[in-house]
Amino acid sequence: MNASLPHYLLFSDVGGDTEPGRWRFVLRSVDGSFRFEAGDVEPDARGDRLELLTVVRGLEALDCPSRVTLITASVHVREGIRNGLAEWRKNGWRWECFGQMVPVKNLDLWQRIDRAMQVHEVDCRTYRLDPPHPVRSRRAVESGRRRATRPVSSSSSRPVQWRAKGLAARMRRWLAERLRGSRSPVT
Numbered sequence: 001m002n003a004s005l006p007h008y009l010l011f012s013d014v015g016g017d018t019e020p021g022r023w024r025f026v027l028r029s030v031d032g033s034f035r036f037e038a039g040d041v042e043p044d045a046r047g048d049r050l051e052l053l054t055v056v057r058g059l060e061a062l063d064c065p066s067r068v069t070l071i072t073a074s075v076h077v078r079e080g081i082r083n084g085l086a087e088w089r090k091n092g093w094r095w096e097c098f099g100q101m102v103p104v105k106n107l108d109l110w111q112r113i114d115r116a117m118q119v120h121e122v123d124c125r126t127y128r129l130d131p132p133h134p135v136r137s138r139r140a141v142e143s144g145r146r147r148a149t150r151p152v153s154s155s156s157s158r159p160v161q162w163r164a165k166g167l168a169a170r171m172r173r174w175l176a177e178r179l180r181g182s183r184s185p186v187t
Contacts, residue, residue, distance in 0.1 A: 002121060005067045008034075009175075010058040012072040015041075020056035023050055025058035036061060047075050052109040065129045071175070081124045085114050118125045127171070 007030040015022030024039030038057065045053055051074040059068065073076065088094070088110065094101040104110055116122070 005065055005121065007067040007069070008062065010055070010068050010070045012051065012058060012074070012077075013052045014054055014073075021045055021050065023054040023057075025054050025061075027058055027061055048074070049106050049109065051077050052106050052113065056109055056112045056116070059113065059120060060124070062120060065119050067121045068123070070122055071127060072124065073127055075126055078124045078126045080110065081113065081117070081122060085110065085117065089114065102127065131183075145170065 008103050009026075009028045009030060011028075011144060013024045013025040013026075019041075021041045021043045022039070023042060024037070024044075027036045028034065038061065042053060051072065055070060055072065055077055058070075070077075070081070082154075084095070088104050091101065093107055093111070095104055096102075132177070
């Protein structure tokens with residue numbers, strides 16, 4: 001990656017089943033001097049299309065060529081950016097499905113991401129959200145005891161596991177610690 005380009009973190013988030021159609025992204029410079037946040041509800045977009053739409057809007061919010069570390073929960077987006085785009089472009093935006101060449105789903109958004117990647121250097125990382133663990137005993141609930149929450153994996157080859165309660169604050173702190181160090185923030 002080109003060290004002379006400004007470096008940004010792009011956090012992508014969608015509402016999922018709890019808030020269908022909701023998308024949000026946070027674009028932040030690594031040095032903390034710039035922060036931009038946008039979000040809305042797209043009533044007709046769901047799943048992968050909503051994830052892609054969020055990434056497209058985040059990348060298109062940058063006004064100059066930049067290095068971007070994209071952090072998303074979508075493995076589909078990560079694999080499409082890392083492995084799919086070059087192959088799809090080479091095959092005329094088609095991919096092999098059960099022995100037949102079929103058009104890439106959400107082609108318009110993948111092409112917008114491809115155009116943005118011609119301008120920006122994008123490194124895509126994923127994080128994983130795990131639901132809270134079930135309470136094992138009634139006594140633990142009554143006493144208010146909880147287990148300590150922290151990332152499960154420090155290895156860069158596996159996704160980081162988080163418990164859902166209070167996730168946003170813990171994730172920000174954890175990413176900030178990783179960005180100050182030399183390790184990569186997430187897989």
